[in-house]
Amino acid sequence: xxxFLKSMLEDLDTRAGRYFAFFIQSLILVSLITFSxxxxxxxxxxxxxxxxxxxxxxxxxxxxxxxxxxHVADKKTGFIFxxxxxxxxxxxxxxxLSIGLDLRSIRIFRLLRLFRLFKLLRYNQAIKRFHRxxxxxxEELVLFSxxxxxxxxxxxxxxxxxxxxxxxxxxxxxxxxxWWAVATLTTVGYGEIYPITIGGKVFTFFVLMxxxxxxxxxxxxxxxxxxxxxxxxxx
Amino acid sequence: xxxFLKSMLEDLDTRAGRYFAFFIQSLILVSLITFSxxxxxxxxxxxxxxxxxxxxxxxxxxxxxxxxxxHVADKKTGFIFxxxxxxxxxxxxxxxLSIGLDLRSIRIFRLLRLFRLFKLLRYNQAIKRFHRxxxxxxEELVLFSxxxxxxxxxxxxxxxxxxxxxxxxxxxxxxxxxWWAVATLTTVGYGEIYPITIGGKVFTFFVLMxxxxxxxxxxxxxxxxxxxxxxxxxx
Amino acid sequence: xxxFLKSMLEDLDTRAGRYFAFFIQSLILVSLITFSxxxxxxxxxxxxxxxxxxxxxxxxxxxxxxxxxxHVADKKTGFIFxxxxxxxxxxxxxxxLSIGLDLRSIRIFRLLRLFRLFKLLRYNQAIKRFHRxxxxxxEELVLFSxxxxxxxxxxxxxxxxxxxxxxxxxxxxxxxxxWWAVATLTTVGYGEIYPITIGGKVFTFFVLMxxxxxxxxxxxxxxxxxxxxxxxxxx
Amino acid sequence: xxxFLKSMLEDLDTRAGRYFAFFIQSLILVSLITFSxxxxxxxxxxxxxxxxxxxxxxxxxxxxxxxxxxHVADKKTGFIFxxxxxxxxxxxxxxxLSIGLDLRSIRIFRLLRLFRLFKLLRYNQAIKRFHRxxxxxxEELVLFSxxxxxxxxxxxxxxxxxxxxxxxxxxxxxxxxxWWAVATLTTVGYGEIYPITIGGKVFTFFVLMxxxxxxxxxxxxxxxxxxxxxxxxxx
Numbered sequence: 033x034x035x036f037l038k039s040m041l042e043d044l045d046t047r048a049g050r051y052f053a054f055f056i057q058s059l060i061l062v063s064l065i066t067f068s069x070x071x072x073x074x075x076x077x078x079x080x081x082x083x084x085x086x087x088x089x090x091x092x093x094x095x096x097x098x099x100x101x102x103h104v105a106d107k108k109t110g111f112i113f114x115x116x117x118x119x120x121x122x123x124x125x126x127x128x129l130s131i132g133l134d135l136r137s138i139r140i141f142r143l144l145r146l147f148r149l150f151k152l153l154r155y156n157q158a159i160k161r162f163h164r165x166x167x168x169x170x171e172e173l174v175l176f177s178x179x180x181x182x183x184x185x186x187x188x189x190x191x192x193x194x195x196x197x198x199x200x201x202x203x204x205x206x207x208x209x210x211w212w213a214v215a216t217l218t219t220v221g222y223g224e225i226y227p228i229t230i231g232g233k234v235f236t237f238f239v240l241m242x243x244x245x246x247x248x249x250x251x252x253x254x255x256x257x258x259x260x261x262x263x264x265x266x267x
Numbered sequence: 268x269x270x271f272l273k274s275m276l277e278d279l280d281t282r283a284g285r286y287f288a289f290f291i292q293s294l295i296l297v298s299l300i301t302f303s304x305x306x307x308x309x310x311x312x313x314x315x316x317x318x319x320x321x322x323x324x325x326x327x328x329x330x331x332x333x334x335x336x337x338h339v340a341d342k343k344t345g346f347i348f349x350x351x352x353x354x355x356x357x358x359x360x361x362x363x364l365s366i367g368l369d370l371r372s373i374r375i376f377r378l379l380r381l382f383r384l385f386k387l388l389r390y391n392q393a394i395k396r397f398h399r400x401x402x403x404x405x406e407e408l409v410l411f412s413x414x415x416x417x418x419x420x421x422x423x424x425x426x427x428x429x430x431x432x433x434x435x436x437x438x439x440x441x442x443x444x445x446w447w448a449v450a451t452l453t454t455v456g457y458g459e460i461y462p463i464t465i466g467g468k469v470f471t472f473f474v475l476m477x478x479x480x481x482x483x484x485x486x487x488x489x490x491x492x493x494x495x496x497x498x499x500x501x502x
Numbered sequence: 503x504x505x506f507l508k509s510m511l512e513d514l515d516t517r518a519g520r521y522f523a524f525f526i527q528s529l530i531l532v533s534l535i536t537f538s539x540x541x542x543x544x545x546x547x548x549x550x551x552x553x554x555x556x557x558x559x560x561x562x563x564x565x566x567x568x569x570x571x572x573h574v575a576d577k578k579t580g581f582i583f584x585x586x587x588x589x590x591x592x593x594x595x596x597x598x599l600s601i602g603l604d605l606r607s608i609r610i611f612r613l614l615r616l617f618r619l620f621k622l623l624r625y626n627q628a629i630k631r632f633h634r635x636x637x638x639x640x641e642e643l644v645l646f647s648x649x650x651x652x653x654x655x656x657x658x659x660x661x662x663x664x665x666x667x668x669x670x671x672x673x674x675x676x677x678x679x680x681w682w683a684v685a686t687l688t689t690v691g692y693g694e695i696y697p698i699t700i701g702g703k704v705f706t707f708f709v710l711m712x713x714x715x716x717x718x719x720x721x722x723x724x725x726x727x728x729x730x731x732x733x734x735x736x737x
Numbered sequence: 738x739x740x741f742l743k744s745m746l747e748d749l750d751t752r753a754g755r756y757f758a759f760f761i762q763s764l765i766l767v768s769l770i771t772f773s774x775x776x777x778x779x780x781x782x783x784x785x786x787x788x789x790x791x792x793x794x795x796x797x798x799x800x801x802x803x804x805x806x807x808h809v810a811d812k813k814t815g816f817i818f819x820x821x822x823x824x825x826x827x828x829x830x831x832x833x834l835s836i837g838l839d840l841r842s843i844r845i846f847r848l849l850r851l852f853r854l855f856k857l858l859r860y861n862q863a864i865k866r867f868h869r870x871x872x873x874x875x876e877e878l879v880l881f882s883x884x885x886x887x888x889x890x891x892x893x894x895x896x897x898x899x900x901x902x903x904x905x906x907x908x909x910x911x912x913x914x915x916w917w918a919v920a921t922l923t924t925v926g927y928g929e930i931y932p933i934t935i936g937g938k939v940f941t942f943f944v945l946m947x948x949x950x951x952x953x954x955x956x957x958x959x960x961x962x963x964x965x966x967x968x969x970x971x972x
């Protein structure tokens with residue numbers, strides 16, 4: 033019995049293991065949806081009691097799963113203090129902790145339930161390949177993060193000196209200008225803060241010409257690293 | 268005669284086949300344009316009667332084409348229930364169905380005419396190469412769709428906690444925040460919903476730095492897969 | 503003398519040829535700047551007379567250059583009716599035509615002066631490599647243009663059905679929706695037209711996930727084709 | 738003693754050298770943060786005196802570092818007039834210059850302190866690889882800068898003729914239209930200036946289809962050049 037449970041819980045190569053993993057993943061998705069629905073402003077009391085029921089059901093299943101995992105683990109303390117052991121515990125703990133407390137403080141604990149998402153990582157084989165691609169391009173990614181940071185800062189300082197006098201409300205400080213730099217160099221461009229002086233516009237032009245490449249190059253690096261990992265696997 | 272018709276309708280290697288395919292494709296484009304014009308708010312009665320005439324003419328041609336295709340098919344029922352057989356039928360059926368009905372319900376059936384667009388797929392050889400490129404990069408595309416989905420969700424949860432108190436109207440729930448996450452991570456940035464708190468802006472910065480790559484990597488993958496397909500064909 | 507003129511005008515491998523090409527290119531840039539300045543709303547009479555002088559000077563030089571090119575050409579009619587022969591003529595013709603006419607009609611002819619820009623193409627060797635890269639990726643670019651067009655159209659039809667009832671002003675017709683599709687799929691997102699219904703937002707999400715790749719793939723193709731051309735040249 | 742100082746200041750392969758470089762880099766970051774905080778609109782007098790103290794402390798350290806670097810340099814005048822020698826001097830000079838002057842003129846000198854950022858370049862080995870990648874793709878980057886410039890200009894002229902009559906305020910001149918072209922072709926799309934006429938929208942569509950590739954191709958080139966540099970290093 034324990035052998036079967038062990039293979040079901042830990043071995044994705046068996047049929048039972050795959051079904052169980054799929055079952056748990058589905059429940060995690062359900063718990064995310066209910067978590068999201070709870071934030072909707074107007075929920076009727078009926079809906080709320082349904083949500084509460086689903087909530088208790090999910091925590092029940094997750095608790096059973098957690099206890100079974102401890103049961104089948106070769107080294108029990110090893111599992112409990114492993115990354116996924118702690119994630120599994122954190123996913124259910126807030127519910128039990130909130131029983132004895134008043135309603136307000138629960139809200140904060142609820143956020144911990146998001147750790148359940150990381151459970152998906154456990155089952156997903158493909159994420160390992162992505163991880164390897166990141167390792168290949170690691171150095172370049174660090175370099176470009178630094179260059180991006182410097183570029184964002186210099187852009188913010190520049191636009192501050194061009195626009196501060198014309199728009200003291202919008203470009204109040206270098207920190208406010210940094211927000212403009214982020215929104216502009218990522219080309220999101222919300223449009224609530226933008227240069228209006230000629231100097232600021234010309235500066236924005238040069239910053240964009242320089243910056244678009246810097247911000248977008250890491251994507252190309254990850255993409256080519258992934259192609260590399262794929263072709264290595266094919267060989 | 269039937270042999271000639273068959274080659275014209277089904278064989279793109281013959282001259283008649285290419286001309287006929289080009290003729291049908293042009294008519295599909297015309298039908299799309301008239302379909303679009305009909306949605307314009309102010310159309311004079313004269314224009315409307317021209318549109319109605321073009322409409323009847325197109326359906327007439329498409330009906331003849333459909334009947335001819337059944338005529339020349341080796342297995343008639345096989346063609347009728349094939350994907351393109353059904354598309355051809357759905358492209359003309361709404362017109363005949365709407366004759367006996369009142370004007371309101373026609374509107375809904377009209378949408379089916381969009382299936383005519385898929386006819387273009389039948390003739391286009393190049394789409395097969397794109398299809399093969401998608402097959403090569405399939406696994407990565409699935410993985411990145413999942414990572415993108417998780418990232419969008421986590422971004423929405425994060426921004427909800429940062430901005431909900433400051434902008435209860437805009438960031439009403441996690442679902443409203445999801446819309447922000449979609450508009451921001453794709454860098455569309457309509458600008459009708461954006462963070463205003465310092466925490467929210469800093470969070471947006473980190474989400475964008477992480478997210479731009481994730482959202483844009485699939486493009487690089489498809490692009491390199493297409494290059495691969497092209498170089499394989501050249502060999 | 504004619505031999506020297508010929509080498510100066512047509513041979514970029516000689517010193518005189520390079521200097522002359524650089525000189526003409528600079529004048530083209532000057533003419534573009536004056537052309538732009540003339541559109542400024544408030545120009546003093548003094549500035550305007552300076553502009554007129556520069557204008558006449560430039561046309562004079564370009565006329566001399568044009569006549570010299572005819573002079574040194576091996577086949578005079580061949581040059582006059584070649585692409586760059588016509589461009590050179592169109593660049594100066596509007597000025598002479600406008601002498602006998604009143605001021606209003608000049609405005610329209612002025613636009614022709616933009617053809618001068620194409621002169622830059624004549625001198626730039628590097629553009630040939632870009633041209634070759636485009637040839638390599640030609641088929642894919644045509645295919646993706648078609649797919650992009652279909653995608654834009656389907657997006658427009660979709661959003662029209664989702665948003666027309668909620669925002670009859672903004673999404674008046676499929677043509678108005680097409681503008682939304684263009685601004686959204688290119689991720690420009692001006693923010694003057696965007697979905698507000700839940701259906702429209704979910705539809706936008708799927709359209710963006712599908713569309714970002716389609717719109718951005720051609721860039722990757724051109725970029726890899728250019729790398730290919732470069733490596734071929736190095737061999 | 739001088740030998741130890743020299744290795745600490747100039748040799749990153751020794752332990753002391755790395756620690757010292759890290760220490761100076763941290764101080765540069767601190768000085769950037771204090772520089773940014775000073776631009777905040779409302780700072781209490783207490784905070785301001787803390788900032789002044791940190792300011793004096795940093796300039797003290799940087800002065801000692803500068804003098805030590807002169808001390809250990811093999812050719813003293815060679816160091817003083819080298820790029821980083823001048824940067825080090827410019828980073829501390831404004832402080833000493835501002836002692837005898839009134840407060841207003843200091844503001845301008847403060848900007849020079851930004852040169853401190855370039856000190857980071859001295860220590861960062863990885864930037865050399867990025868530099869080499871830029872060298873490889875240099876020709877293409879220059880070409881694409883030119884094509885981008887021409888495209889921006891033609892887009893501006895085009896949109897000016899389409900939108901000037903309909904929006905004389907927004908599209909006042911070709912220079913105003915250039916700002917639109919920059920914001921649109923980089924897909925930032927702030928949304929404070931956009932076409933409203935049908936002609937302008939159709940024109941925008943074609944400009945975007947053509948322009949997105951042109952603006953984004955350099956990124957792909959840099960990215961593939963970087964991959965090339967990395968693979969060359971691995972060999």
